[in-house]
Amino acid sequence: MRLDTPTLLLVTVVVTFMVGTLFLLSWGQARRTLALAIWGVAHLAGAFASALLALRGVIPDWVSIGVANTLMIGAYGLIWSGVRAFEKQRLRLDIALSGAAAWGLLCLVPAFYGSLPARVILASAIAGAFCAAGAVDVWRGRAEALVSRYPAIVLLGAYAALYWARIPLALVAPLPSAGNVMDSPWLAILCFGGMLFTVAIAFTFMALTKERAEHEQRHAADTDPLTGIASRRAFVAAAESLLADPARPVALLLFDLDHFKNINDAYGHAVGDGVLVGFCCTAAALLPPGALLGRMGGEEFACVIPDHGPEAALARATLVRKALAHLAIPALPRLRVGTSVGIATSAASGRDFDTLLRQADAALYRAKRNGRNRVEVSAPPLERAA
Missing domain, CATH: 3.30.70.270 (Reverse transcriptase/Diguanylate cyclase domain)
Known part of the structure; x- marks a missing residue:
């Protein structure tokens, strides 16, 4: 079966946009859970980036390559920020957005912008690092017993490994530098994996927030509000x-x-x-x-x-x-x-x-x-x- 990259990108745009909207709607009903808002913005940014990638060859390359990947890397940084917000850790938006800023600045350097392997290696390294950091932060919060933690760790860790696997592949089996990049099977596989990751991580993050809400409600019912001891x-x-x-x-x-x-x-x-x-x-x-x-x-x-x-x-x-x-x-x-x-x-x-x-x-x-x-x-x- 042949995966059609433009179609996959279009589906990814729709799915990612819907997931981002769902996160924001959920945040509207639970304003105390800042992570939902951050994840919503991250997925909307990812949807816009996927749309720009899908328009490769229709819009200028500096937009479909430079701007699109800057937004995509920023989206992964925001996903990590959402994990930190969920785990009640200090938000480090400076670090979260530094990857996107580094990518954008390097795209202004002709030698880097003209090297497809260099672009793939840097983007994969940064995106994988944010996914891995998210997995580590979820693991560190395991003292709070939430069943969905472990699927989240596996998903984030697996996606980090998928991105990092692109680094050696960029050297031994690079994407075509000439012709239509959209015809590359590696790009189609990456798009398909990204779409599955988006859906799976959305369910997992939603499950995490729902579990925590249920635990907090159960704790409130089991605790005397004045003294803090058992009801x-x-x-x-x-x-x-x-x-x-x-x-x-x-x-x-x-x-x-x-x-x-x-x-x-x-x-x-x-x-x-x-x-x-x-x-x-x-x-x-x-x-x-x-x-x-x-x-x-x-x-x-x-x-x-x-x-x-x-x-x-x-x-x-x-x-x-x-x-x-x-x-x-x-x-x-x-x-x-x-x-x-x-x-x-x-x-x-x-x-x-x-x-x-x-x-x-x-x-x-x-x-x-x-x-x-x-x-x-x-x-x-x-x-x-x-």
Whole structure:
């Protein structure tokens, strides 16, 4: 099958233009994602460059060669810039556009402009470098678990390799310097590969941005907006997961800040919010690694500590209670914060979360009834019956 280069270029123009428009439309709906806008501009520039390349022989060569390749190289620099924007790295537009600037300036040198191998080698080296740099930046951001990262790395790396493969080929199997360059099979293969890359990378970049948006939405749903700890829904799900392992003892601690309504009434809700945040910071600093802290609602918090029995859980709860009692704010010398704590353990109350929660809540109620600012541990069922 013979690939028709002008037809491929025309299809590439249409596809690249559509992809660029799609990126810009998506950015219009998600203005915080600057990468979408950069990728959109990059693909529109690539579409215009492909259109100029397709007009080789119709328009002056300095336009179809010099200007077209300057735009194309600039487009690859912008794709790399979009990757950096997506990875929340510093934008280096100076570097991104330096390749295009170098190409444009060298085209003013007759010796370079007249050498087809030199032009192919430089353009391939720069475009391949930007693709490779994009692949490296996506790899460096792998701490953010996005499934589409790896297809993006493969695509960018493969396209960099394709461009760099043109460098030795430019020396051993150069494009024809005379006649119609459009008849070259290498140019047709490059056009076909570029069209496939455009479509594949568009799907991949869109998938990356969609995955991140979904992760952020999930994180927002799982996080209490004021304190930054787990929401009730996320806490219950994580607690049930820990309780599903019968080999691990688990302790559930319920904290309720004493007389919190009085704090709000006396000092205002801003101070009340500060107290809630202060409690979470204090508790998070004193709880053991692996402990899960969540906000159940209002001034009530819960903590699940794996591998803790009643005595160890009591020691942790007492440590948090005492630290909170010594919390002092110089601007509010009369402000005092206390917490009542109820504890239930899987060894005494079983591994059903609802049952464990009821037992911890009963212990918490007992702590409040016995004077507040204290810790109570739920007794085993037989001991309570006695």
